[in-house]
Amino acid sequence: MSATIKLIPIPPIVKTLTVRCSPETAFRVFTADMGRWYPLSIYSIKPAVDCRLEPHIGGRLYEIGADGQETLWGHVLEWDPPHALALSWQARVSEEEAQRIDVSFRAIPEGTEVRLVHAGWERVKVDGAEWRDKYDGGWVEIFERRFKAFADKSI
Template identity: 70%
Template sequence: MTAALHTLPIPPVVKTVTVACAPAKAFHVFTSQIARWYPLDRFSVKPAVDCRFEPHVGGRLYEIDATGEETLWGHVLEWNPPNALALAWRARVGDDEAQRIDVTFRAVPGGTEVRLVHAGWENLKVEPREWRDRYDGGWVEVFERRFKRFADKAG
C-alpha cells in the first residue's frame, strides 16, 4: 500500500450494545472490572493474566503478564464517569500511530446504551485497512459479546 492511500479516510469501527444496568454500573464494569470480562487469552499483546485502567486523564490502560511485566495498550484522554471515556490506543504501535477509542454510556429504558467508536486508522503506517477490519471483528467478541454478557450479569 502506498503512503498516499494511508491519507484516504478509513471509516471508524462503531459498536453499540445495550446492557441491563445503570450508566454508573456499566462504566464501572467497563473500567474497574475490565480484567474480569476482557478475553486476555485471545486478545492481548503478550500472554497476559491481568489488565488495568489508571482512572484519570493521562492514566494508562495496560496488560500484565505472569512475571508482572506491564505492556501498554493506551493512555486515557478523557475520564468522565459515568458518561464517557476516551483512549489513545497504541497497542502494538508507537505514539505516532495511536488511534482513538471513545466509549459513551447513555441511560435508556431498561439499562444503558454503550457505544464504542475506534477511529484514526489513517495513523497506522502498515496495513491500516486490514487492521481496521481485524479490530472490527475483534470488537464483536470483546465488546458486543464479552462486555455485554458481563455487564448484563452485573446489573
C-alpha cells in the same frame, strides 16, 4: 517541489449495544472490572493475566503478564464517569500511530446504551484498512459478547 502526504480517511469502527444495568454500573464494569471480562487469552500482546485502566486523564491502559511485566495499550484521554471516556490505543504500534477509542454510556429505559467508536486507522503506517477489518471482528468478541455478558450480570 515538496510532496505533501495526504491521509486517506478510513471509516471508524462503531459498535452500539444495550446492557441491563445503570450507566454507573456499566461504566464501572468497563473500566474498573476490565480485567474480569476482557478475553486476555485471545487478545493480548504478550501472555497476560490481567489488564488495568488507571482512572484519570493521562492514566495508562495496560496488560500485566504472569511475571508482573506491564505492557502498554494506551492512555486515558478523557474521563467523565459515568458518561464517557476516551482512550488512545497503541497496542502493537508506535505512539504516532495510536488510534482513539471513545466509549459513551447513556441511560435508556432498558438499561444503558453503550457506544464504542474506534477511529484513526489512517495513522497506522502498515495498511490501516486491514488493521481496521481485524479489529472490527475483535470488537465483536471483546465488546459485543464479553463486555455485554459481564455487564448484564452486574445489575
